[in-house]
Amino acid sequence: MKKIIVSSLLATLVLFSCKNQEKKETIDQEPVADQVVTQKGATYAELSTAEGGEWKGRVYEGGTSFKNVEELWVPQQHTDHSWYLRYEGPGWESSKVGYRLYLDWRNAIDIFGKVTDQMILDQVGQDNFDSYHEEQPWGQDILKVGKALGIGSYGQLVKDSVYHFQKVDSTYAKVFNGDSSSGVAILYKGWEVADAKTDLQVRLEIAPDSRLTRATLQPSTALNGLVTGIVKFDDVSLIKSDGEGDWAYIATYGEQTLVPDELGMVIFYKKSEVNAIVDGFYDHLIHFKPTTEGVTYYFGAAWVKEKDGITNEADFKTYLEEELAKLNG
Template sequence: MTGSFEKAFQVQVKNPLNRAREAVFVLVPESELRRNQNAFNAQAFAVFDGATEIPSQYNGKDAENTGIALVLDQMAAGETKTLTIRYNSSGAIANNYPKRTQAELSKKVGGRWENRKYIGGDFQNIDSLRVPSELTDHSYYLRYEGPGWESDKVGYRFYLDWRNAVDAFGKTTPEMVLQKVGLDGYDSYHKQQDWGMDVLKVGKALGVGSLAIFDQGKAVRVEKTDSTYSKIPQNGPVYSSIQTDYYGWQLAGLKLNVQSQLSIHAGTRLTHHQLRITDGTPQNIATGLTKDKNANMVSDKGEAGKRFGYLATYGAQSLNTPPDNIGIAVLFDPADFIAFSDQDPLSHVVQLKPKNGRAHYYFLAAWEKEGIGIKTEQEFKDYLARTAEELANPVQVNVTR
């Protein structure tokens, strides 16, 4: 136990599926905390399942998932768990839980810009960055070229320049690894290291789950903006997130302001991409996957209340020599589905319909060389089917006094 607590309330978490599930993300929303527990103190609390303390954190700076976040490693079929949240009305306590997620952004300091490349200097982690006008691809200014995030299963990054594409890091260990990526030879992660490697070919394609709009037969990434600002709202033991604001995204005669939040929780390969469009109304939000001749593609429109839709590929499409098998996928609410498209020569694409300025989807990568991972195409398809069903049937969270 972290300490003694003077107050408590309970939260019921129900698994609506008639099967067990793993790595269950639970969010007790800020609105519920304030409605039911006016004296709740986010600086001094702990969550218990009976006598067992469950690692948790308070997401106070998150744009989308504010409240108490925790992960239940297992839930049985149809199970309802009653969790107890104990807290003090004042003061603070330190919960030193094992770190199972991470988000970071690292730039060079102490050097100088020269012809859009950054010369000299040393990397320093930062909380936020207004992207400098000099930044382009291979400027050697940002460590692994943009923000990174990871769970104990997989890591990701996206290029914080005109490319704005998402790439994946396969991991051979559940330990956090991003803090040492890109320090040895800058792009040494393109070769397998003791922790894993950059496993995906991206180029001008969508990589895995990159943000785009489908226009004139192709997916157009966020290439031209007035300015871009990125920050790390949460870097916690069970949940981490990255928020990026694109001001004046220009394409197809539109000029959009878009806020992107990428988040991951412990025990999962899934990244949740949540979007707010505050200025402008695009006809679609598109995302998708890099096309690779060595990978088989499958797709499903999904069915409301039963399973999310998905677009996925599996095959020997890694950067390794010879290539390893990787499964990559994007998953979406079937209510948002517009169409799949194979017109783009570089990417498999799905178009989604924004509603009231909002859109969201999930994406994932699964590398065959994970320590305990998915080794075959059939295992990947089975995992994808389970994940699609779980996303359509989230656990039900109810705060009680």
């Protein structure tokens, strides 16, 4: 029975990715497990699960190694710090930056700052611990997410609160590596907020030599509170642009890493898909209009230690305007 369900979901995810592909390009939907990519200019995505141990309550104990998988039904007992998923979820990267999604109730997106232009995700978290929070030869985890969405993740805004994925019937993820991009497709079944359930399909992908992840969300019902956002930090101001053109952005720049040092974060959004920019408790939020047709946006990070990267706010703002011009071009 589960094989039949998986086949159906795979068909849904592939259809979803094709339907929302704005550029005329072919993305290989067959992910490559255990592949290590080293060439400059490539992209890479992976998802790894622990093996050799067993579940004891909500914790996977005694794991001896990790194995890359192409797809995964997230175990019902899995939660934060279960030690089952290497670096807690899927990761995807370009030569400039890496990202990871907490594939549990938090559902935030974190940043791997890179000091190299090589692919590094296969090296991260192999020691069963979170050593990536400390400086490594390739860089480190740099974003302090806390109770926020991190950068570019998604939730539901109900009154003044953003609900993550505290209640969901099941979650399915599939990674892909193609010539033009790498990333992850996710299906959340029965996401419950305020006594209402919806299914949410998500696609997150990154192109070679880009800092930007392209995110596409498609809910099964027209949610009134679908949001994305950027984590807020004290003494770091919000930068906004909503001038001419179809696209706009919100961004931040300043000392907002675990190091601590300077980091720029941005979300580009289509003005026609957005109700308002909202000041949340933990995030600068983009509140989308209700729809079942799907919404698309881009998020990205520029770390001061990135190889040949952006090292000051003025250059970051120049980068934002250049990317905005491309989207509006």
